[in-house]
Amino acid sequence: MDDTLSRRSLITGAAATAGSLLASPSRASDPAITEIQPWNQELGSPVDAAPYGMPSQHEADTVRRNVEWLTADTTSSINFTPLHRLEGIITPNGLCFERHHSGVADVDPAKHRLMVNGLVDKPLVFTMEDLQRFPRENKIYFLECAANSGMEWRGAQLNGCQFTHGMVHCVMYTGVSLRTVLAEAGVKATGKWVMPEGADAAAMTRSIPMEKALDDCMIAFAMNGEALRPEQGYPLRLVVPGWEGNMWVKWLRRLEVGDMPWHHREETSKYTDLMADGKARRFTWEMDVKSVITNPSPQAPVTHGKGHTVLSGLAWSGRGTIKRVDVSTDGGRNWVTARLDGPSHGKALHRFYHEFDWDGGELLLQSRAIDSDGNVQPTKDALRAVRGTESIYHNNGIQTWHVRRGGEVENVEVG
């Protein structure tokens, strides 16, 4: 349909309500319209068929997936958020990626305690009920595993944004500010670090500098309006906005205040970034500015052929809000600024769109985000030039998707 035709159809549309002039008697009619569908005729399920509602059976592909060969065992493993099937900026609770070090702990909230000890005026113990009596706050934050895109350091590996970028999610947390809970115990002047500890069999620990602890950290008991999911730390988790996911200790049971960092396994053996010279960076906490095109992407090819096409993606930064996202369709040679849509919260996902007329030819899609601090998402080559390929964590390089003529999409590297 060309332009003039479509304009004409708009004009005549109003006049032609009954028996449209444009109705084509020759074209085969759509049975989805001409035939009565079962859901038109028969009664559906009654209320309470599913006391906790589930997605439509037609959305069965919208699930987390893991990559089996990555880890020895699924109890110490990860799976990935299906970013290519999601919209907006909020991740549904059941699709938030999982990373456990000793499986999902099944904690009885009646027996869950939070202890605050170390360099405090009085060491305290709280029940879940105690914690819910503190003033509450609601905040939207992304959580990204530091190893997100970590498999891509050496080049294009996994074919799907679920696998290359799916260790990120974004939800609204409800909880208590960490500052308030620490104040209740009274942090001593010598207290410079806080160590959260989990109640699971990994008893996860990290060292967090007091400045961050008193800034925007939260102790959350709810996400997206309901209690935390077990795999996200039910009944209590730490929220460390903008910082790597490993620090957001789940099943949080203890906070110790100290005068120096602990240098525990998760901040020495893991979550340190090995550079090409054999030295490693430690305490690399912030998650850098990053973006990815979620549609089209390898698991979400273009199926409609040439014509008007909606490109959609996500951008985020642990250092603030997203100010701008640029999109390229020719592998980074030329860029246009994409349209940001939806709310813009600091340290939260942002949604961007770029609508264009696809001529059916090959495309090399890229997105490049810029945050409110002025940080620009680098190319993968720029990152490798400074860090080498063995640092595992903090890969925020620009992703390239190759769209073929048929609309299939592949993860590629360009040069």
Place this chain on the structure above:
Amino acid sequence: MLRSVRLAVLIALTAMPATAESLGLGRVATSDEIAAWDIDVRPDGQGLPAGQGTALDGEELFSDQCAHCHGDFGEGVDRWPQLVGGFDTLTDDRPVKTVGSYWPYASTIFDYVHRAMPFGNAQSLTDDEVYAITAYLLYMNDVIEDDEFVLSQATFGDIEMPNADGFGEDVRPDTPALSVAEPCMTDCTKGAVRVTMRALVLDVTPEGDGDEPEEADAERVLEIDPALAEAGAKIFRKCKSCHQVGEGAKNKAGPILSGLLGRAAGEVDGFKYSKAMKEAASEGLVWDADALSGYLEKPRAYLKGTKMSFAGLKDREDRLAVIEYLKQFD
């Protein structure tokens, strides 16, 4: 960040008595409660409990409680972490980061083993046992030379890890920000951009669902096609980290694969097979070309519970090639 720190200071200053700010929530922890949970250990030795152990004591504990995942010598079985070795590999193409080659502090071994190992039975070891296992890991990594060295609160300070100086601070942002340059918008590359690498070539992405229809892989007699076997030698590199063949071959993470064609599954002496493999063997699984092709295509789908942590060879040609290669070794 600054604003809220200032805010906290302000709250602290305006508070009348220290308790006036308090909401009166929670209760004071007892010293027994704190002792039960406060097990963390720091590089300066804070948190180390009373007790002691030697590498000699640790060896047996390790072989009983740790070796089935981490290997008798800490070399790591399958994809379970390797704990020993990897010295001088940190600048290599594939660095091997272990307790010995990478960890900056010995206190971290004590703390981590105490809180999280053995995997699946955490916090079951006594303090003496943790000292002994820590000593054993240090001994295996040549950090201590004497297997009767007594590791305790008193001697912990003497331990120096080889990579203690291997860590520096975060120096990000380390790529150009807006303040350095506005990002280029037009004609940003010299000429057209080319694809340099493709994920589909590697083919390591898990499939959604629906396997391709089975082809018959059988019917190749023990006659060797040299070109195919040569191609198979290249494929076998993927197996080499776990399997050896030919003269002097030993069991590694996986069993020796010499004389494989026609042999019963799960038969190599001295190799600890999974329960799944033993069961399949008792049900008469024999490694003919067909069975091998099935197993190698998707090990875990073919034999649920197998401990071979290998994604599989999706390409039929690759499977035929590696089988051809393996035929050469009796």
